[in-house]
Amino acid sequence: MLGRLAGVAGLALLLLAAALSARVPGVDLPFGGLTKLWRTHHLLGAGSLLLLLIHPLLLAFAASAWGQGLAFDTLFPPLADRATWAGWLALLLMMTFLAPSFAFFGAPNYERWKRVHALAGPAVILALIHTFLFSRTMPGPTDTIIWSLFALLGVGAVGWRLVFSRRIGRLPYTITRVDAVADGIAELSLRPEKTHLAYSAGNFVYLTPLDPGLAAGHREEHPYTLSSSPLEPELRIAIKALGDASRAIQTIPVGTPVTVEGPYGRFFPTDARVTTPELWVAGGVGITPFLARMRHLRALGERGDIHLVYGVQDESRTVYGEELRQLAAEIPGCALTFHYYFQEGPVTAAFLATACPDLARRDVYICGPLALNQLIRDHVRKAGVSADRIHSEEFELL
Ligand SMILES: Cc1cc2nc3c(=O)[nH]c(=O)nc-3n(C[C@H](O)[C@H](O)[C@H](O)COP(=O)(O)OP(=O)(O)OC[C@H]3O[C@@H](n4cnc5c(N)ncnc54)[C@H](O)[C@@H]3O)c2cc1C
Known part of the structure; x- marks a missing residue:
């Protein structure tokens, strides 16, 4: 039995x-x-x-x-x-x-x-x-009915993934700009060819470039966070060269067709307004969901109660440094602190407490490498932030 x-x-x-x-x-x-x-x-x-x-x-x-x-x-x-x-x-x-x-x-x-x-x-x-x-555990055709329902669920899901999502789930876009925003990071702008994707700041999509001339990644889908405000007419995605596909896409020609599937993710609980005091901690290219949210807040003319701590290796590797300073200055209630790893080492509890003295009353959002994520979690837990008020987005699925 x-x-x-x-x-x-x-x-x-x-x-x-x-x-x-x-x-x-x-x-x-x-x-x-x-x-x-x-x-x-x-x-x-x-x-x-x-x-x-x-x-x-x-x-x-x-x-x-x-x-x-x-x-x-x-x-x-x-x-x-x-x-x-x-x-x-x-x-x-x-x-x-x-x-x-x-x-x-x-x-x-x-x-x-x-x-x-x-x-x-x-x-x-x-x-x-x-x-x-x-199957012979239950009377009559009960076994067959139950397993058929389960099978329909499982096989239907795989069918959706492999057949229908490719035909109706992926939206066609064209690359209109490729800007090198830092060494090894390119921001792509994408124009919708049919319907424009509806999404919230902090969402990510699967991007599939359709360019047989690419050194790697042609027809490969990769997840990337949207860095644009949902109100913009085009999508923007900042891509760091981490492996073969993300490296090849740095020099993708303008005019290349791509498909976009999504949106996915639920990093921020609300769509637009910041209703609770928040501490945001970003590491490297993990700035993208926060950038999208700040661009959105500014476009809406909304205020926030936000403190953004942005960790980068050194000043020369800061992505969107100038734009972030400007956004922080234009969004009422938004503060920004940079942390430079090469000069200051890993982010310490003392650094966080000095940058954001009232962090215990804030909800915490973290996006960056796993090590940073763990480190910040430890610091803010010790400072009195409960686990259910700490939210993180990982750029790794496996
Ligand atoms: C939710 C989410 C949001 C992301 N947002 C951004 C972003 O805004 N900007 C950015 O630069 N990067 C982002 N990434 C990371 C990006 O997806 C990977 O860097 C990229 O897929 C690496 O592919 P590669 O072939 O160049 O590198 P590889 O050397 O092949 O892979 C490096 C690592 O990336 C992951 N990866 C590779 N291929 C895929 C794939 N097809 N699907 C899922 N994961 C894969 C694996 O964990 C792998 O170990 C995000 C990842 C996730 C999961």
Whole structure:
């Protein structure tokens, strides 16, 4: 019974994980944004793998009460037993496509990881064949109905991702400007060719450049935060050269067609007005969601109660330094402090307390490298900010 329950629960978790992979804009909001939704997806996947590994072991253990031969036959029946072998194949594929997601195997190459992850499709189908051939736990067609509904959810989500989202979810845009805003960072401006994306400051999109001449990244979708105000007629995206695709895009020609899918994420809880006192901490290119919000506040003529601490390596590497100073001067109730890592070292609790003495009464928003995120979390927690008032956006999905 436990063996069968492990199988049922494992497949249910696998299909729910598949359903979450649909990436339909807006569905990520109840999860607190797409990066947090992916975390739930990972947990469901890992839980499913664990249960499905236990499933055959428990069945064989139960059969061993009647002798080791039966235990062996339960695990490895004759080849004609398609149901069992479909199950084994599904499990094998699952171990293959999930293995690179575990930190144990080191940091994966994203594109290779994505290709291996595509084995999830056949694994799910084989697991469903296994279950449909074996289902006999509940009376009448109940098993079939329940699994069909789950299957519809999982397979429908994957179908949406691979077919429909490419046709109707991606909006066509054209690159109208490429500005080098700092060494290794380019800001792209994108003109809508059909509908303009509706989004909030702090949202991100998946950008797919369509230029076979690119050294890397042609037809590859990558997530980037929108740095423009939602009121602007064009989208703006600031891209730091971190790997092959983001490096190649630095010199993408004006006039290149791209597609944009989204919006995703829920960094800021409200659309426009700042209603609570806030401390914003940005590191490097992590300034983009804050820049979008400041551009939006200024365009609306809104005020804020904001203190932005912007950490960069040194003054020469400050992105948007002049514009940020100007925005802070023009938005009433907005203060700005720079932190230079090469001169001052990591941000200390004392630095934060001096820059923003009333930080304990503020909600905290952090966007930057993981190390900065963790450091600031520790400082503000110790200063008395509760965990539910600390919000962060990570630029990493794996
Ligand atoms: C929510 C979010 C918002 C982001 N906003 C910005 C931004 O405003 N500006 C900016 O410069 N960068 C942003 N990034 C980071 C950006 O997506 C990566 O730097 C870029 O995808 C790197 O691709 P690459 O091929 O150049 O580098 P690689 O060397 O291939 O990858 C470097 C790392 O980037 C991530 N990555 C690579 N390819 C993808 C992909 N297709 N999808 C998801 N992650 C991938 C992986 O974690 C990988 O380890 C954001 C990331 C996320 C998740």
